[in-house]
Amino acid sequence: MTEAAACKGKTIVVVGGGNSAGQGAMYLSQFATKVVILIRQKDLTATMSSYLIDQIAGTPNIEIMGQKDVLETRGNGKLEQLVIKCLETNNDEVLDASAMFVFIGAKPYTDWLSDSVIKDDKGFLITGRDLLTDDTFKKVWKLDREPMMLETCVPGIFAAGDVRSGAMNRVASAVGEGAMAIKFVHEYLAQN
Numbered sequence: 072m073t074e075a076a077a078c079k080g081k082t083i084v085v086v087g088g089g090n091s092a093g094q095g096a097m098y099l100s101q102f103a104t105k106v107v108i109l110i111r112q113k114d115l116t117a118t119m120s121s122y123l124i125d126q127i128a129g130t131p132n133i134e135i136m137g138q139k140d141v142l143e144t145r146g147n148g149k150l151e152q153l154v155i156k157c158l159e160t161n162n163d164e165v166l167d168a169s170a171m172f173v174f175i176g177a178k179p180y181t182d183w184l185s186d187s188v189i190k191d192d193k194g195f196l197i198t199g200r201d202l203l204t205d206d207t208f209k210k211v212w213k214l215d216r217e218p219m220m221l222e223t224c225v226p227g228i229f230a231a232g233d234v235r236s237g238a239m240n241r242v243a244s245a246v247g248e249g250a251m252a253i254k255f256v257h258e259y260l261a262q263n
C-alpha cells in the first residue's frame with residue numbers, strides 16, 4: 072500500500088505467478104498505468120487461484136508475460152529497465168519499467184532454531200508422521216511413542232502454520248493448527 076501510490080502513471084512489473092503476486096498485481100493496477108506480470112510458466116493456471124486469474128483477465132491494464140525470466144535490472148539511481156529472457160526463443164529483450172515487485176516465495180525464519188530440530192531442504196520444520204521416514208529422526212527420537220501431529224523431532228517443541236513443512240498456507244489452517252498445538256502442549260505437559 073505504501074509503494075502503490077508511487078506507481079501512479081507508471082508501468083510496473085510483478086515477478087511471480089502465485090496468489091501473492093496476483094493479489095499484488097490487482098491492487099497495484101488501481102494506481103499504475105500498466106502492470107506486467109512476469110512468469111516462467113506459460114500461464115497462471117498451475118500456480119494461481121482461478122478467482123484471481125479471472126479478476127486479472129478482467130483488468131485491462133494487467134498484461135501477463137509468460138515464459139520469461141528476469142536477467143538484469145538497469146537504471147540510473149532508480150529502476151528504468153529490465154532485461155528479460157524469453158524461455159521459448161532464448162532471446163533477450165528489454166522492458167521499460169519504473170518499479171519491480173518480487174513475489175517468488177517465502178523463506179522461513181528458522182535459522183535461529185538449533186540444528187537438532189529437523190527441517191526440510193528449504194528450512195521449514197518437519198512435524199508428526201512426516202518425520203517417520205527421516206533417517207536423522209530415527210537416530211535422535213528416543214521416546215517409545217510417535218511424535219504428535221504438530222510435534223517436531225524434539226519432544227515438546229511444536230510447529231503450527233506456514234513455518235511447518237507441508238503447510239496449507241491458509242489463515243484458517245494456521246489458526247486451527249495454533250489451537251491444536253496448544254492442546255498438544257497440554258497433553259505433552261501432562262505426560263512429563
Ligand SMILES: Cc1cc2nc3c(=O)[nH]c(=O)nc-3n(C[C@H](O)[C@H](O)[C@H](O)COP(=O)(O)OP(=O)(O)OC[C@H]3O[C@@H](n4cnc5c(N)ncnc54)[C@H](O)[C@@H]3O)c2cc1C
Nearest residue numbers: 090091092094180183231232233234239240241242243245
Ligand atoms: C500476499 C499474501 C496473500 C495471502 N492471501 C491469503 C488469503 O487470501 N487467504 C488465506 O487463507 N491465506 C492467505 N495468505 C496466507 C496466510 O497469510 C498465511 O497462511 C498465514 O498468515 C500463516 O499464518 P502463520 O501464523 O503461520 O504465519 P505468519 O502470518 O507469517 O506469522 C508469523 C509471525 O511470526 C513472526 N516471527 C517470525 N520469526 C519470529 C521470531 N524469531 N520471533 C518472534 N516472532 C517471529 C513474524 O513476524 C510473523 O508475525 C496470504 C499470504 C500472503 C503473503
